[in-house]
Amino acid sequence: MSTGTSRPALDAPVSQLRVALFATCFNDTMWPETPKATVRLLERLGVTVEFPTEQTCCGQMLTNTGYGRDALPLVRRFVDVFGEYDAVVAPSGSCVGSVREQHPGIAEHASDGALAGRVAEVAPKVYELSEFLVDVLGVVDVGAYFPHRVTYHPTCHSLRMLRVGDRPLRLLRAVRGIDLVELPEAQECCGFGGTFAVKNADVSIAMGSDKARHVVETGAEVLVAGDNSCLAHIGGILGRQRSGVRRMHLAEILASTEEDQS
Template sequence: MRIALFVTCLADALFPAAAIATVRLLERLGHQVVFPDRQTCCGQMHVNTGYQREAVTLVRHHVEVFEAAGCDAIVAPSGSCVGSVRHQHPMVARRAGDEALAVRAEAVAARTYELCELLVDVLGVTDVGAHYPHTVTYHPTCHSLRMVRVGDKPLQLLRQVSGLTLVELPMAETCCGFGGTFAIKNADTSAAMLDDKMAAIAQTGAQVCTAGDASCLMHIGGGLSRAGSPVRTVHLAEILAST
């Protein structure tokens, strides 16, 4: 299968290891991964902060870039950004009065998958041949859980990783408190939510906390680091790409 990598802003600017791991994993499984180098921000940040009119140009650009890629599927190591492409892009186009763009955006969205979705639902794989000898707990991020609805697909994949001991995270579905600008606008509430998440992680005794969104891992990892915790945060793609 020919797959286009939708790298996302955070992976591109701050956490490239997640994007590199995504490519390494898919190529190991025998697929061709291409990187459309004209891609930019998908516009989620603009939409979430109320700048929908300004987001139209970004939506149009995203659609044009991934239409031109001519791939069977589009993958991103981020439930948040995939959720934006699926749920926000057509809405933004329609509210701007551009029905043609909305229809094109829906077509691109229909081929856009979060990594675990692509592996389990499209490629039919749960054992990716990974080896990761650590005790791991999984945090299901809000967008992957509630917008993209990845369900237990990440857990299916983690259970098949040799050497990995998977431990359940108490109150796993509770938000970590990041929420993009929520963490800035509501800093005290965000910090309290993060404290609860870190306490839950500590209960597991895990060495590693993993998730499918770099944004949430950044938030959790920052808190753990400041607290002097030995627990590391590692993107799920990096675990699945390990051998």
């Protein structure tokens, strides 16, 4: 059983749904293989994925640093770009959390009733990848094959804001060939926190070092998470320590097949 809050079910068959990929600006700029893997995975499961080229940042960086009013144009753009779709899927708990939890407040504080109404319509249709797979498609075994020792870090926004619960772990446990090992102190924050890592560098590095130490303790070859921002932070520390641990997004592991490993 998942411990998270279920997303609303969609009535139409998957083949009839209009599904959009929200790649996120962070992934698009730094880790484009993650949204590509998301598309490969969803298409393998029979989902036709559209990519609106007009999409841009969700505004989270502005909102998190106290500039919510400056994020207003990005909120307007988001509902303009994604409003026509039945579902929007993103490989980022952080950005999905921003859309679902922060966009309504931004529209409300702007005293824009029309925008607030559009946000209320669009935001519930935005899904983090594991939510969409488990809750909408109703699948846990996605046909993946990944014969490596793996440990999973649950990112703060996916864990505490979206409450995805054990959905990512259920998906990973169904991957053929995987050796999934538990991460000690898994629910502790990695210390990234966007601009927190810049403004509070010493604390951020200390938190990240604790997380990296626990990763190494597992003996894992690969650290996996649902947010590349956290993977960048922990992975940077692991890299400087020459630990040999690779970092991979959940989408990349779930998109892997036996042919990919040969």
